[in-house]
Amino acid sequence: MNPELLLAAAIIAGTPILFAALGELLSERAGVINLGLEGTMLVGAVAGFAATTQTGSAWFGTAFAAFAAGLFGLLFAFLVITLRMNQIVTGLAFTILGGGLSAYLGKPFIGKPVADVMAKPDFGALADLPFVGPAFFRHDALVYLAVILAIAVSFYIWRTRYGLILRSLGESPDVVDTLGMNVTLLRYVYVVVGTAFAGLGGAYLSLVYTPSWIENMTAGRGWIALALVIFASWRPMWLLAGAYLFGLVDALRFRMQIGGDALISPYFLNMLPYVATIVVLVLMSSNRSRLKFGAPAALGTAYDRERR
Amino acid sequence: MLNSRVTIGSVLVASAAALCVPGAASAEDPQAAFIYVGPVGDAGWTYRHDVARQCIEAEGTKTAFVETVPETPDVLNVENDFLSQGYNMIFATAFGYQPFTQQVAVANPDKYFFGITPTIAPADNILNFYGKLWDGRYLTGMVAGSMTETNKIGFVAAQPIPTVIAGLNAFTLGARSVNPDVTVEVVWTLSWYDPSAEKQAAVALVENGADVIAQHQDTPSAVQGAAESGAWAIGSESDMTSFAPEKVLTGTVWDWCPFYKSAVDMVKNGTFEPGEFYGGLDDGTVSIAPINAAVSDEIKAKVAETEAALASGSFDYWAGPIKDNEGATVVAEGATLGIADINGMGWLVEGVSGSLPTK
Numbered sequence: 001m002n003p004e005l006l007l008a009a010a011i012i013a014g015t016p017i018l019f020a021a022l023g024e025l026l027s028e029r030a031g032v033i034n035l036g037l038e039g040t041m042l043v044g045a046v047a048g049f050a051a052t053t054q055t056g057s058a059w060f061g062t063a064f065a066a067f068a069a070g071l072f073g074l075l076f077a078f079l080v081i082t083l084r085m086n087q088i089v090t091g092l093a094f095t096i097l098g099g100g101l102s103a104y105l106g107k108p109f110i111g112k113p114v115a116d117v118m119a120k121p122d123f124g125a126l127a128d129l130p131f132v133g134p135a136f137f138r139h140d141a142l143v144y145l146a147v148i149l150a151i152a153v154s155f156y157i158w159r160t161r162y163g164l165i166l167r168s169l170g171e172s173p174d175v176v177d178t179l180g181m182n183v184t185l186l187r188y189v190y191v192v193v194g195t196a197f198a199g200l201g202g203a204y205l206s207l208v209y210t211p212s213w214i215e216n217m218t219a220g221r222g223w224i225a226l227a228l229v230i231f232a233s234w235r236p237m238w239l240l241a242g243a244y245l246f247g248l249v250d251a252l253r254f255r256m257q258i259g260g261d262a263l264i265s266p267y268f269l270n271m272l273p274y275v276a277t278i279v280v281l282v283l284m285s286s287n288r289s290r291l292k293f294g295a296p297a298a299l300g301t302a303y304d305r306e307r308r
Numbered sequence: 309m310l311n312s313r314v315t316i317g318s319v320l321v322a323s324a325a326a327l328c329v330p331g332a333a334s335a336e337d338p339q340a341a342f343i344y345v346g347p348v349g350d351a352g353w354t355y356r357h358d359v360a361r362q363c364i365e366a367e368g369t370k371t372a373f374v375e376t377v378p379e380t381p382d383v384l385n386v387e388n389d390f391l392s393q394g395y396n397m398i399f400a401t402a403f404g405y406q407p408f409t410q411q412v413a414v415a416n417p418d419k420y421f422f423g424i425t426p427t428i429a430p431a432d433n434i435l436n437f438y439g440k441l442w443d444g445r446y447l448t449g450m451v452a453g454s455m456t457e458t459n460k461i462g463f464v465a466a467q468p469i470p471t472v473i474a475g476l477n478a479f480t481l482g483a484r485s486v487n488p489d490v491t492v493e494v495v496w497t498l499s500w501y502d503p504s505a506e507k508q509a510a511v512a513l514v515e516n517g518a519d520v521i522a523q524h525q526d527t528p529s530a531v532q533g534a535a536e537s538g539a540w541a542i543g544s545e546s547d548m549t550s551f552a553p554e555k556v557l558t559g560t561v562w563d564w565c566p567f568y569k570s571a572v573d574m575v576k577n578g579t580f581e582p583g584e585f586y587g588g589l590d591d592g593t594v595s596i597a598p599i600n601a602a603v604s605d606e607i608k609a610k611v612a613e614t615e616a617a618l619a620s621g622s623f624d625y626w627a628g629p630i631k632d633n634e635g636a637t638v639v640a641e642g643a644t645l646g647i648a649d650i651n652g653m654g655w656l657v658e659g660v661s662g663s664l665p666t667k
Binding site for chain 1: 347349350351355376493494495496497498499501502503504505506507508509511512513515516527528529532551661662665
C-alpha cells in the first residue's frame with residue numbers, strides 16, 4: 001500500500017460526500033432536515049452530465065448541476081416550509097423521486113463518454129514534491145473548490161452576522177422572527193443553496209470520479225453524507241476532516257484486500273461510517289455534550305408564526 | 309397501485325376465459341416477451357439480451373420487453389400482463405426471477421418460460437439457460453498473462469458467488485498457462501452495481517503493481533479506471549473496447565442470439581423440453597472481443613487454437629490435478645469438474661492472491 005496514493009484516493013472519494021454534507025449542514029443549521037440528499041445528488045449528476053454533453057464544457061455542466069439540484073431543492077422547500085409537510089417523509093419521497101427522475105432523464109446518456117474533462121490546476125513545483133505532491137497537489141479543480149467551500153461556510157457560520165442568524169434559525173426561529181427577519185425566506189435560501197451543493201457532489205461523480213452517467217451511481221453516498229453531518233456535529237471544519245476520513249475508509253475497502261487475507265473484512269469496512277455515526281450520537285446523548293455539540297434544537301420542525 | 313392490480317387481475321380472468329376457447333391461441337406461433345433486470349443501456353448483461361431480442365425480431369418473431377424490473381413479486385405482474393397480451397414465450401433474464409416465474413409457469417402450463425440457471429424452481433414448461441462463461445475467461449486470461457510485465461494481474465470481482473469464482477479461477481488458469489509466474493490479485497466490491505467502487509478498486513490494483521485489470525462487473529467502470537491509470541483492461545459481458553479503445557485487450561462477450569433462435573424454433577416445431585441449457589464457445593453464446601493489436605500474433609494464434617480445442621471438447625483445463633491457493637488438492641489427478649461442481653465452486657485456484665470475503 002502506497003501511503004501518498006492512498007491519501008490521494010481518500011481525498012477523491014471524500015469530495016462528493018463533502019459537497020453533499022456541506023449542503024446538508026447549511027440546511028440543517030437552518031432547521032430543515034433534508035433526507036432527499038441521495039436523490040438530489042442523482043439529479044445533479046445527470047444534469048451535470050447532460051449539460052456537459054450539450055455544451056462541451058465541464059464547468060458549465062458543474063454549474064448547471066448545482067442549478068438543477070437547487071430547483072429540485074426549491075420544490076422540497078415549498079413542500080416542507082410553505083406547506084409544512086413532514087420533513088422526514090418528504091425527504092424520503094425525494095430520495096425516490098430523484099432516483100426515478102434521474103434514471104428517466106438519463107436514458108439517452110447511458111454508455112456515452114463525458115464530453116469534457118474537468119481542469120486540473122497547475123501547482124508547479126508543489127506538485128513535484130515527494131509525498132505531498134501526489135497526495136494533495138495533483139487533483140482536479142472541484143477537489144479544491146470543495147475545500148474552499150468548507151472553509152468559507154465555516155467562516156460564514158462562526159464569524160459573520162448572517163452566520164449567527166443562520167445558527168439561530170435552527171435553534172429558535174422565533175427569535176429570528178422577533179428580530180424582524182423573514183424566517184420562511186431565509187430557510188428557503190439555505191435549503192436551495194444546500195441542495196445546490198449536493199448537486200455539485202453529484203456532478204463530481206458523473207463528471208470526474210467515474211466520468212459517465214450510470215443509473216443510481218451515487219450508490220448510497222447521499223446517506224453517508226447525512227451520517228457525516230451528525231458525525232461532524234454540524235461543524236464545517238470537522239466535516240472537512242470527516243469527509244476525508246470516510247473517504248479513507250472507502251479507499252481502504254479495496255486496498256486492504258490486495259495481496260492475501262484482508263486484515264479487516266470489507267463487509268466491516270462498508271459498515272464503518274455508520275458505526276462511527278452511531279458512536280458519535282451516543283457520545284452526544286449526554287445532556288452537557290448535547291448543549292455543546294447537539295443538533296439544532298428546531299431541526300425537523302416547521303415554523304408556524306401563529307403557534308409561537 | 310391498487311387500481312393497476314385490479315386491472316391486471318381482471319385482464320387475467322378475461323385471458324383465462326379466452327384460453328378455454330379452442331384454437332384461441334396457437335402454440336406454434338411464437339411471440340416472445342423479455343424481462344430485464346437492468347436498463348438496456350447498461351453496456352453489459354441486459355444490453356446483450358436486448359441485442360439478441362432484436363435478432364429474433366429481425367427474423368419475424370413478435371417481441372416486447374420491460375427493463376429494470378427488480379427481483380421481487382413485481383415479476384408476477386409483468387409476466388401475467390405479457391401473457392394476457394398474447395405472448396407465449398417469457399424470457400426472464402435474471403437468476404432471482406425464478407421463484408416468480410415458477411408460479412406463473414405452473415398456472416399457465418401451455419406457455420413457455422425461460423430463466424437463468426442454476427435451476428432452483430423447476431416446472432414442466434421452464435427451460436433455464438446460461439453459458440460456460442468460464443471458457444471465455446480462460447481465453448482472456450491467456451491474453452492477460454501474455455501482456456503483463458509485472459506478472460501481477462488485477463481482477464475486480466462483484467460478489468463471491470460460484471459463477472464469479474469459476475470465472476476468476478478459469479481466468480487465472482488461462483493466464484498461468486502462458487505465464488506460470490503470474491499471480492492474479494482479486495478485489496471484491498460486494499455489489500453488482502457501484503461504478504465508483506469498481507473504478508476505485510481497479511485504480512487500487514494498479515497502484516499495487518498490476519498492469520492488466522480484468523473484471524466481472526456489470527459496468528465498464530473498472531475498464532475506465534485501468535485505462536486512466538495506464539494499465540491494460542479486459543472487459544466483461546459485452547465488447548467494452550469503445551470505453552478505452554487503446555487499452556482494452558479483449559473481453560468476454562455474451563451472444564444470446566443462437567439460443568433465442570433455437571428456443572423460437574423449439575416452440576414452432578413443438579420440440580420444447582424443460583431443463584437446463586448451457587451455451588458455450590461452440591455455439592457462439594460465449595465469445596471474446598477482438599484482441600488488441602498490441603498483442604503478438606503468436607499469442608493470438610494460440611488463443612484461437614485453444615478456443616477451437618475448448619469448443620470441440622478436446623481440451624479441458626478443469627482436468628486435475630488442480631490445487632487451491634491454500635495448497636489443498638481440489639481436483640485430483642484424472643478427475644475433472646462438471647457443471648454441477650462449477651455451480652458450487654467455493655475455492656480459489658493456486659495463483660490467485662486474495663481470499664473469499666465470506667471466509
